[in-house]
Amino acid sequence: MDKTCLECGDKIVGREDKKFCSDGCRNAYNNKINKDSTNFMRNVNNKLRKNYRILSALNVDGKGKTTKSKLLSKGFDFEFFTNILATKTGNTYYFVYDQGYRLLDDDYYLLVKKEI
Secondary structure (H helix, E strand, O other), X not given: OOOEOOOOOOEXXXXXXXXXXXXXXXXXXXXXHHOOOOHHHHHHHHHHHHHHHHHHHHOXXXXXXXXXXXXXXXXXXXXXXXXXXXXXXXXXXEEEOOEEEEXXXXXXXXXXXXXX
16 A cells, blocks of 8 residues: 655655655645744734743742833833732732743732653
8 A cells, every 4th residue: 555645745665654755745744734824813812922031031930029010121021920829828820831931019920840
């Protein structure tokens, strides 16, 4: 039984379970499948990644403080986060993956890292 490459359609030579004729075809196929399907998704993911990089850079020790103006000056967007954690004590933490923050007094923010 002749098998053909899922990307380019060329004949596959080699192992019986191969799906692609080369690494290039495999990469091209997977890039097409896994790309963000819309500009909206791409933009949201870019903003989440940017927020994550900012929090990670400011929170190297796993717990720290910063100001709202410092976050904003680095381009942080408070509208983009991945989840919210409300504690029993009434505090609300906003997380971008494992990096989190909570509003303190006087526009200060507590930065935390969730241990996974």
